[in-house]
Every structure is written in C-alpha cells, then in structure tokens.
Amino acid sequence: MPLDPYLLVRAASVYVALVVTGAAWLWRRPGRRARVGALLATVWNIPALLALNLTASYFGWWRFDARGGMLLGTPVDLALAWSCLWGAAPALMLPSMPLAGIAVLALAADLALMPAAAPVVALGPMWLLGEAVALAVAFVPGQLLARWTMRDDHLAERAALQVLAFGGLMLLVFPAIAIEGSGSGWVSPWSRPAWQLSLIAQALAVPAILGITAVQEFVTRGGGTPVPFDPPRVLVTTGVYAYVANPMQLSGVLMLVLLGAALQNVWVAAAGVMAHVYSLGLAGWDEGEDLRERFGDDYTAYRRGVSRWIPRFRPWRRADEPPARLYVAASCGMCSEVGRWFGNRGACGLDIVSAESHPSQALRRITYEPADGSPTASGIDAVARAIEHIHLGWAFAGFALRLPLVNPVVQLLADASGAEPRFVGDGRQQA
Numbered sequence: 001m002p003l004d005p006y007l008l009v010r011a012a013s014v015y016v017a018l019v020v021t022g023a024a025w026l027w028r029r030p031g032r033r034a035r036v037g038a039l040l041a042t043v044w045n046i047p048a049l050l051a052l053n054l055t056a057s058y059f060g061w062w063r064f065d066a067r068g069g070m071l072l073g074t075p076v077d078l079a080l081a082w083s084c085l086w087g088a089a090p091a092l093m094l095p096s097m098p099l100a101g102i103a104v105l106a107l108a109a110d111l112a113l114m115p116a117a118a119p120v121v122a123l124g125p126m127w128l129l130g131e132a133v134a135l136a137v138a139f140v141p142g143q144l145l146a147r148w149t150m151r152d153d154h155l156a157e158r159a160a161l162q163v164l165a166f167g168g169l170m171l172l173v174f175p176a177i178a179i180e181g182s183g184s185g186w187v188s189p190w191s192r193p194a195w196q197l198s199l200i201a202q203a204l205a206v207p208a209i210l211g212i213t214a215v216q217e218f219v220t221r222g223g224g225t226p227v228p229f230d231p232p233r234v235l236v237t238t239g240v241y242a243y244v245a246n247p248m249q250l251s252g253v254l255m256l257v258l259l260g261a262a263l264q265n266v267w268v269a270a271a272g273v274m275a276h277v278y279s280l281g282l283a284g285w286d287e288g289e290d291l292r293e294r295f296g297d298d299y300t301a302y303r304r305g306v307s308r309w310i311p312r313f314r315p316w317r318r319a320d321e322p323p324a325r326l327y328v329a330a331s332c333g334m335c336s337e338v339g340r341w342f343g344n345r346g347a348c349g350l351d352i353v354s355a356e357s358h359p360s361q362a363l364r365r366i367t368y369e370p371a372d373g374s375p376t377a378s379g380i381d382a383v384a385r386a387i388e389h390i391h392l393g394w395a396f397a398g399f400a401l402r403l404p405l406v407n408p409v410v411q412l413l414a415d416a417s418g419a420e421p422r423f424v425g426d427g428r429q430q431a
Contacts, residue, residue: 009120010066010077017081017089024092034095036229037149041142042087044161047168048138049082050074050176052130061130062114062123072176075120085109086139091146099143106139107131149230159225160404163215166226170255178267186263200262204255206396211251213240213399221374228287235295237302238370240399242315243392245308249275313392317349326386327367329355334418335366338383347389364421379419380411 030038053074056062066075090102110131114121124130141161148158179186189200217239218224222232226248240247253272260269291299305316328339339352349371355363368382377385384401387394401410415421 013081017084037146038088038091041146044142045083060124182267207251207254214247244311327355350389
C-alpha cells in the first residue's frame, strides 16, 4: 500500500527536525551559552514564522492545505519543525560560519523542501519573495540572537531581540493557543471604532512600558538580560525595580488580562491569571533561591522593602546608600528652576548640586550621577532618571522618557526649544 504523501509530509517534518537538531547537539556538544543561544533562536522563529505564514496567506505566497493540529492557519508540526531547522539546528551546527553563507544554505534547503512539502504546502507564483522576507525577519535575526548570546556580546541588541521574541509569544502565540485550544470565539480589535482602538492601545502601553523599562534597567545597570540563563551580573534595584521586584512578570500578566478583555475572550485573560499563579509558585521560589544564592544579604534586604507584585508609592533605597546627584547650573535661570522643582517635590535619595562644582568642569547638559557607580545620564535622560526619585506616578513618566525610541525624539524636541548643550562658566550656560 503506497504511503499517503500528506501523512508523510506531516510526520517527516518533525522527525527530520529532531534528527538534524539532535545530530548537531551530539556533534558539537554545546556549552551553556551555546545551548541558551540555540534555544533563543528557536523561540524567535516561533512567533516570527507564524506571523510570516499569516502574511504569506494574505499575499498568496503560499498556503497550507491541512486538517487538524493547526495554529493560526499553520500546521503545528510544520511550525515547530521549521522553527528548529531555522533556529537551534544551524546555531548548533555552524556557529562560526559567516551568516551570509548560512543564509544561502537555508535558502537552498527551502528551495528543495518547500516544493517537496506538497500537498500540505501549496506554493503561489511569488513564493520566492515570501522566502526572501522569511530569511530577513525570521532566519537572520534568530541566528544573530544565537551568536550574540553564545559570544556574550551585543548586549543591548540581543536584549532587544529577546523583547521582540517574547512579545511575539505574549501577544500572538499564547492568545492563539488559548483561543484555538478552547474553541472559543473572539472579537477583532480592528472592528472597533477608532476611539476604542486608541483606548486599547493606551491600556496595553502601560504594562508594555513596565516590561521594556525593566529590560532596559537589566541592560544598563545589571549588564544582563531577562533570560534566566543570561541574567544581570549585579543586583538591580534602580529604576522600576525600586518600586516593584517583578515588573516583567507583572507586565506579562497585565498584558494578557487586558488583551483578553480587548478580544472579549476569557481564556486569554485566564492565561494571564495562570501565569500569575505559576509565578507565585514554582517560578517565584526558584527565582528567589537563585537571587539569594547570588546576592545574599543585599537581596534579602531588598525584598524586605519591595514587594514582588504590588508597587511601592515611593522608591526603595538602602539605608546606607549615598544619594544620587543631579548637577544643575546655578548660573542658568531655566536650569535653576528645574533644580528648585525637584527640591520642592522631596525627591528621595537625590541631591541637587551646582554644575559649576563638578570635578570635570566640562558639563554641557543637566547631568545625573547614580550612587552605585553605573554610567551617568545627561539631558532628558538625566531628568527622567531624577524624576524616578519622586514617586511612582512621576517615575512612570521617567520610564517612558527613557525608552530607546522615545528618548532621542524628546531630546531633539527639547534642544529645538532652547535646551541645547551649553558650557558652564565664562558667561555660557548649561541646558
């Protein structure tokens, strides 16, 4: 009896991916960072490829003629196999090969495998265009993430890719699993009036800012990323962590609950509740043990003052920690007003100091110097850091001002409004 081509394609895809990935693992015997990089490359490809397949269906690049085991119109077995073959397998097998060469090999493999996947995969006349897009948005970023993690470099870039990868899981994959797994319905946000879409976007922005600023704090102050196997090297207690101990988990839970409300699907919201329960249980215990082991009494003191889930109103700081300093030019009228504004609001752990007294004698903008020896901030970034010393409401504005895309735009607007860099002394003022 001849084999059914449909069943052969669906079964073979998983087996081929497992065999290739397993062979790469046994051949290379990867170390810890290489394993983490391979895992992250696969995680990147899962939401990227699912989103790509939705796009491919819309533009007619290809479609799937499959029944059962589907997620967002893609066979789950093919999605997982594709994610492994474009994620972990090349990351483990060819970690030192030039990325362009690996991309050519991936393209060659797909040129053979995509037509061979009929009748499950039906290719359109422009499928090669879709293939090029797939390499650009799925394969190449995934391999970059794997290599940067393995080599422990490009910290900010790999953290940004992690945010995008886990954001894709949170906003696309998890809701799709909850909806399709429960067989429940949902309401498309795009069917709502513009004012409702605006409210939904603003509501989702609140937890999104919490999560992004937490990652930013890990990178700039901790020298690490949110991934447990690629963590900060020092205990991070500044920024959003001065108000709440688990901002990223809080962000994820709120995102799923709000998204469930926006989609009018209780199962998506329930996924957020279950994430909260999991975090309170096994994940919270394991994380706490790891942090206590690595940071000892410093972590114990921090956790006594900062709740895991309920934010403080005023920022936490160690009793023996010296205050941070905000250098403001006394000879600049506008700058002096800024200094008085902070003084009137009782900023916690922040001293307002004359810029003219700075040892360098070369400040050109308002400058913030943290007490922990981490890098200084200037301009809008310094103001944002300083207002995080007031209370949670102002701190949230500071978190938003320090976002990677927001900060340079606001600084540009401020400079255009008269806050451009200026020297202190000799009749010249600081802004």
